Amino acid sequence: MNTHSLKHLQExxxxxxxxxxxxxxxxxxxxxxxxxxxxxxxxSHLARKAFHPAKIPFPLLHIDxxxxxxxxxxxRDWWVNEVLGAKLLVRSVQDTIDQGRVTEEKGINxxxxxxxxxxxxxxxxxxxxxxxxxxxxxxxxxxxxxERFFSHRDDFGQWDPKNQRPELWNIFNGRKNMGEHxxxxxxxxxxxxxxxxxxxxxxxxxxxxxxxHKRLVIERDGVLLYKSEFLVTKPNEIxxxxxxxxxxxxxxxxxxxxxxxxSTLEEIIREVAASRTTERGTRADDKRSDAAMEDRKKAxxx
Amino acid sequence: MHRPSEPDTMENATYLDMELxxxxxxxxxxxxxxxxxxxxLYDTKSIFxxxxxxxxxxxxxxxxEYVNLALLTDGLxxxxxxxxxxxxxxxxxxxxxxxxIIADTPGHIQYTRNxxxxxxxxxxxxxxxxxxxxxxxxxxxxxxxxxxxxxxxxAVCINKMDLVDYNRETFESIRKTFSDFATKLDIVDVHxxxxxxxxxxxxxxxxxxxSWYDGPTLLxxxxxxxxxxxxxxxxxxxxxxYVIRPMSxxxxxxRGFAGRMAGGIFKKGDQVTVLPSGFSSxxxxxxxxxxxxxxxxxxxxxxxTLNDEIDISRGDMIVKEDNQxxxxxxxDVMLCWMNEKKLIPGGKYALKHTSKDVRCIVKxxxxxxxxxxxxxxxxxxxxxxxxxxxxxxxTTAPLFFDSYKSNRVTGSLILVDExxxxxxxxxxxx
Numbered sequence: 001m002n003t004h005s006l007k008h009l010q011e012x013x014x015x016x017x018x019x020x021x022x023x024x025x026x027x028x029x030x031x032x033x034x035x036x037x038x039x040x041x042x043x044s045h046l047a048r049k050a051f052h053p054a055k056i057p058f059p060l061l062h063i064d065x066x067x068x069x070x071x072x073x074x075x076r077d078w079w080v081n082e083v084l085g086a087k088l089l090v091r092s093v094q095d096t097i098d099q100g101r102v103t104e105e106k107g108i109n110x111x112x113x114x115x116x117x118x119x120x121x122x123x124x125x126x127x128x129x130x131x132x133x134x135x136x137x138x139x140x141x142x143x144x145x146x147e148r149f150f151s152h153r154d155d156f157g158q159w160d161p162k163n164q165r166p167e168l169w170n171i172f173n174g175r176k177n178m179g180e181h182x183x184x185x186x187x188x189x190x191x192x193x194x195x196x197x198x199x200x201x202x203x204x205x206x207x208x209x210x211x212x213h214k215r216l217v218i219e220r221d222g223v224l225l226y227k228s229e230f231l232v233t234k235p236n237e238i239x240x241x242x243x244x245x246x247x248x249x250x251x252x253x254x255x256x257x258x259x260x261x262x263s264t265l266e267e268i269i270r271e272v273a274a275s276r277t278t279e280r281g282t283r284a285d286d287k288r289s290d291a292a293m294e295d296r297k298k299a300x301x302x
Numbered sequence: 303m304h305r306p307s308e309p310d311t312m313e314n315a316t317y318l319d320m321e322l323x324x325x326x327x328x329x330x331x332x333x334x335x336x337x338x339x340x341x342x343l344y345d346t347k348s349i350f351x352x353x354x355x356x357x358x359x360x361x362x363x364x365x366x367e368y369v370n371l372a373l374l375t376d377g378l379x380x381x382x383x384x385x386x387x388x389x390x391x392x393x394x395x396x397x398x399x400x401x402x403i404i405a406d407t408p409g410h411i412q413y414t415r416n417x418x419x420x421x422x423x424x425x426x427x428x429x430x431x432x433x434x435x436x437x438x439x440x441x442x443x444x445x446x447x448x449x450x451x452x453x454x455x456x457a458v459c460i461n462k463m464d465l466v467d468y469n470r471e472t473f474e475s476i477r478k479t480f481s482d483f484a485t486k487l488d489i490v491d492v493h494x495x496x497x498x499x500x501x502x503x504x505x506x507x508x509x510x511x512x513s514w515y516d517g518p519t520l521l522x523x524x525x526x527x528x529x530x531x532x533x534x535x536x537x538x539x540x541x542x543x544y545v546i547r548p549m550s551x552x553x554x555x556x557r558g559f560a561g562r563m564a565g566g567i568f569k570k571g572d573q574v575t576v577l578p579s580g581f582s583s584x585x586x587x588x589x590x591x592x593x594x595x596x597x598x599x600x601x602x603x604x605x606x607t608l609n610d611e612i613d614i615s616r617g618d619m620i621v622k623e624d625n626q627x628x629x630x631x632x633x634d635v636m637l638c639w640m641n642e643k644k645l646i647p648g649g650k651y652a653l654k655h656t657s658k659d660v661r662c663i664v665k666x667x668x669x670x671x672x673x674x675x676x677x678x679x680x681x682x683x684x685x686x687x688x689x690x691x692x693x694x695x696x697t698t699a700p701l702f703f704d705s706y707k708s709n710r711v712t713g714s715l716i717l718v719d720e721x722x723x724x725x726x727x728x729x730x731x732x
Contacts, residue, residue, distance in 0.1 A: 004567065004599040005530040008322035008401040017603040018562045021544040025616050025657070049591035050603070053556060054548035138392045145391045164389065165725045166415055166640050168422040169714045170562070171654050175723040189403060191394045197317050 009198055013046065016186040018170060019149055020050040023131055023184045024057055026174035030131035030184070031089065033120075033302060034060040034080070036072035036207060037249040039135030041079065042195055043186055045204050047133075048084055059087040061132070063120050065112040066094045067230045067252045075207040083205075091123040110232055111254040117301045121157040124181055131174070131182045134302050139191045143294035149188050155179035157300035183302075196272055200265040212245045212263045223256035247272075316398055323529060326405040326420040326453070328444040329430035334461045338430065338499035339393060339406060342521065345506040348395035390420050399525040414673070414688035415640040417444065418728055421451035422714070425529045428457045428520070433466045433496075437479045439674045445480070446673050449487035450636060450690065450730065452710060454532045456492045457523055464498040468511040486676055488707075491527075495520050533600045534709045538566030539627065540620040541656035541712070546605055558589060558605035559614055564656060564711035565704070566625075568606070569597040576612055577619045577629065577702045583610040600711075617658035619702045627702045627712060633695045634668075634732040636706075638688075641719065641726040645685035651726065653697060655715040661698045662717070668692040692732070706730035 006014065020043075023030055032047060034040045047056045060080050080088040093112050096102050096119040105111060124132060138145045148164055150172045165173055174182055187195070199206065216227040218237045225231055227239035230253050244257035245268075262268045329335035343349045393404040405420035407413075421427060427448040431441055448456055458480055466472045477494045484492060495504055496512050497520060503509035506521045518526070546558040568574075572585045588595040589605040598604045606620060614620075621627060639645060645664060653662040670679040670691040685691055706713030717727040 004535055005321070006601065007318060008320045009318060011322045011601065014562060014601055014603040018543070021560050021603070022657075025544045050560070051544075051546060052589075052591045052605075053553045053558075054546050054550075139394045145393065146389045161389070166419045166728070168419055168716055168725070168728045169710065170423075171656075171714065171716050173654060173716065173718055173723070173725045175652065175718055177723065189392070189394075191396075193317075193396070194401075201318060 009194060009201065012187075012190055012194060013049075013198070015170075015189065016043075016046045017050040019172070019184065019186040020047050020133075022172050023133065023150075023174065023182075023186075024051070026172070027131035027182065029127065029129050030058045030133060031061040031127065031129050032056070032058060032133040033135070034062050034076065034088075035135075035249065036062070036068070036076045036079075037135065038195055038199065038206060038210065039137065039187065041204060041206065042190075042198060043133065043135045044079070044084060044086070045202065046186060056084060056086045058133075059089050060084075061089045061091065061123060061127075061129075063116050063123065064090050064092040064094075065116055065251045066092060067112055067228070069207070069209055069226075069249065069252055071207050071209045072249055075205075079205070089123075089127070091119055091126075093119045095119070096122060107232065109254075111251055113251050113254050114296065114301075116251075117157075117296065117299055120302070121300050124157065129181060130176070131184055133184050133186065135187060136185045136302065137190050137192070137195075138188050147185060147188065149185055150174050151183045151185065152176065153181050153183060153300065157181070159183075159298050159300070161294065161298065193269070193272055196265065196269050200269060207249065209246050209249065210268070212243055212261050212267075214241055215244050215257065216240070217242050217244060217257060224258065225254075225256060226252055228252045320396065320399065320401050321529065322401050322403065323426065323524060323527070324403045324405065324424050325426040325428060325457075325524065326407060326417070326424040327428045327430070328407060328417055328420075328448070333430045333432045334499045335406075335430055338428070338459070338461065338497075338505065339404060341499050341502060341505050342404075343393065343395055345502065346395050346397055346521070390416050397521070397525055402524065413443075414447065414638060414690065417447045418451060418638045418640070421447055421453055422710075422728065424451075424453050425532050426455040426457060426524070426527065427453045428459055431458065431460050431476055431480070433460050433462045433472055433476065436476050437483065441480070442483055442676075443673045445484060445487060445489070446671075446676060449484075449489045450638075452488070452706065452730075454491060454529070455527055456489055457520060458492060458494045459497050459499075459520060460494065461497050461499055463496045463503060463512065464501050468496070468503075468509075470512075470514045473512075473515070493517065493523055493527075495523065534565040534704075534711075535599065536566055537625055537627070537704060537709065538568050538572075538622050539564040539600075539704070539709065539712050540568065540606060541658070542614055542616055542618045542620065543657045545615060556607070557611075558607050559620065560603075560605045561657065562603045563598055563600040565600050565709045566622075567597055567599040568620075568622075570594075573623045574608070574620050575623050575626065576608075576614055577621060577626070578700060579612065579614075579618070581610070581612045582623060583608040583612055585609075617656075619656070621702070627704050629700045629702050631697045631700050633662075633697065633701060633703070635693055635695060635715065635729040636690065636732060637685075637693050637717070637727045637729045638690050639685050639727050640687065641724055642687055643719065643722075643726070645727075647683070650720065652718040652720050653695070653715055654718065655701050655703065656712060658699075658701065660701065661720075662695045664693055664717075665696050666694040668694065695729075703731050705732060 102115045102118045148167045216239045217224045218239050245260045262271045391406045407416040407420040429444050473496045497504045504519045542559045543561040586607045586609045588598045653660050667683040704712045713731045715729040719726045
């Protein structure tokens with residue numbers, strides 16, 4: 001057996017670290033978009049490794065919908081300040097609403113998910129960012145399967161999926177004109193299973209809501225939604241307590257839970273392996289239409 | 303029916319022990335490429351219920367008789383509406399043995415550009431041949447690109463065997479035609495497999511219909527083909543990507559050179575030369591987050607510190623004193639043109655090679671390649687989208703490179719239009 005070969009997780013890690021260093025070298029003002037979800041946690045962990053023993057040479061930026069799980073915010077402050085020792089910037093959707101830049105959605109399926117795009121693009125402009133680092137993966141969703149590592153955005157922050165730059169070998173072209181920026185996705189080639197296995201292997205702490213717990217939920221179109229103060233419910237939707245956990249973490253109003261008793265990483269991995277639905281299957285925001293993600297991405301979404 | 307092991311038996315130890323195989327699929331319209339990928343994903347249980355339900359619903363809506371597995375790979379609205387694939391799509395699946403990344407490239411629009419993109423990172427290419435049609439022009443084109451991009455392994459799948467009654471002579475005759483053609487190419491490792499993607503013969507399960515065939519199934523080949531020697535492990539190359547200077551009291555004097563091994567092996571203590579300065583030093587440490595390594599090999603990402611204070615920055619390359627790459631400003635390359643805007647003869651372009659950025663002039667187009675006949679074209683030197691040609695470049699600063707044949711990392715480059723910033727060409731150094 002050849003000892004000079006990498007196992008697949010090591011190879012993925014080496015590739016992601018390469019991409020993080022490449023963007024740090026090619027861009028003047030990058031920032032890592034941090035949601036407190038497992039993917040952005042893994043990207044920030046990789047960034048810590050990439051620049052060690054120096055600190056992460058760019059800030060982490062949280063676009064706060066105001067509808068976050070409180071556990072996520074507590075985790076965010078601890079992880080970024082205490083563990084990474086990185087700089088945290090927060091820009092909030094509430095401010096964007098107060099400035100009259102966007103209008104809050106009304107009704108049953110209202111969510112601030114779409115509104116985040118404006119807050120994000122405003123933040124990119126305000127902070128003069130030329131690169132926003134994201135934790136998106138190509139296996140998540142069909143529009144994302146066509147995404148580049150270095151993804152160009154025009155001066156309106158828009159993605160043009162039909163006119164993407166070809167990306168060859170490991171040579172990344174981050175050249176751009178003034179006002180344009182890039183989205184860079186270091187874990188493009190990871191799958192949900194890779195992320196979970198890596199978290200286990202690296203012993204990365206996660207927000208508690210990824211693990212099984214009791215919670216008040218309502219069931220809507222087969223999705224379990226947390227009955228938070230922000231969720232608008234129909235009269236016939238009755239909240240009940242269930243044993244659940246979250247597979248992804250986003251806005252409270254549109255992130256679905258799954259019934260689960262998995263309380264350790266090993267149990268979660270077993271559950272993910274046996275699962276017959278994708279993790280975004282629990283996301284109400286993706287169910288709006290066949291091209292929901294593509295449309296949001298074109299407009300500048302994460 | 304044989305099924306790969308249930309995913310939930312994939313315990314951690316197994317999972318951490320898997321290798322990664324990147325492959326690309328090339329095929330023409332209607333030769334069953336999407337069906338084959340769908341079959342691989344479906345039979346390895348890599349399609350989830352919600353994905354399956356979604357494409358089933360779309361198929362039903364369109365009045366299609368069967369669940370159209372091609373919808374799995376067509377991710378963009380325009381692609382679904384027009385029933386075509388526009389761009390390279392990446393797919394993932396795993397068996398207990400290996401993890402796979404498929405670069406699925408469309409067969410028609412901008413075929414060369416997309417195939418070259420998909421091929422650039424692949425260890426293996428699947429080439430599909432319709433058993434009823436045999437080797438056609440597109441097959442040769444795909445094989446040529448696979449050889450040009452030096453994909454180490456080829457799996458030639460002769461598909462739709464069910465439609466030729468699993469006839470052995472048909473298979474053998476196609477195998478011979480392809481092999482004769484392949485002698486003109488630089489292809490090392492070719493495997494021929496008779497399959498039916500639709501019926502599943504020899505894709506995941508061995509087929510009873512081809513008892514005359516004693517080779518592996520496609521999945522067996524993908525799982526077992528030896529890929530550990532695909533990287534150049536002889537010529538140590540370390541392009542410096544980023545300089546790490548912590549500026550903290552704890553690591554006051556630390557100066558680390560971060561990068562990814564582009565070839566060979568470095569050990570602590572190795573005598574090295576830094577290009578372009580030519581200064582010598584030795585490796586003081588090979589650092590990763592977890593601590594120090596005794597040695598590092600391609601394609602690891604590490605940080606190297608040296609025993610002497612030498613001025614080193616991004617774009618420099620650390621090599622061994624007794625094994626150095628070529629250093630030159632005049633470079634012969636095979637280029638694939640990827641942009642609608644034609645090449646400007648004598649034009650200036652930005653050039654990216656490993657971590658180095660320079661500018662270059664395309665001094666001379668030597669010849670174009672007719673990728674259907676492999677003949678050189680010397681009387682027409684107009685270069686447009688999808689053209690493959692040999693050219694001579696003059697760069698503003700020397701590059702440190704190897705031939706693409708000996709190293710895919712230090713032998714590859716891209717050209718960028720300085721006006722639009724678009725990537726216009728992929729280059730393989732001759």
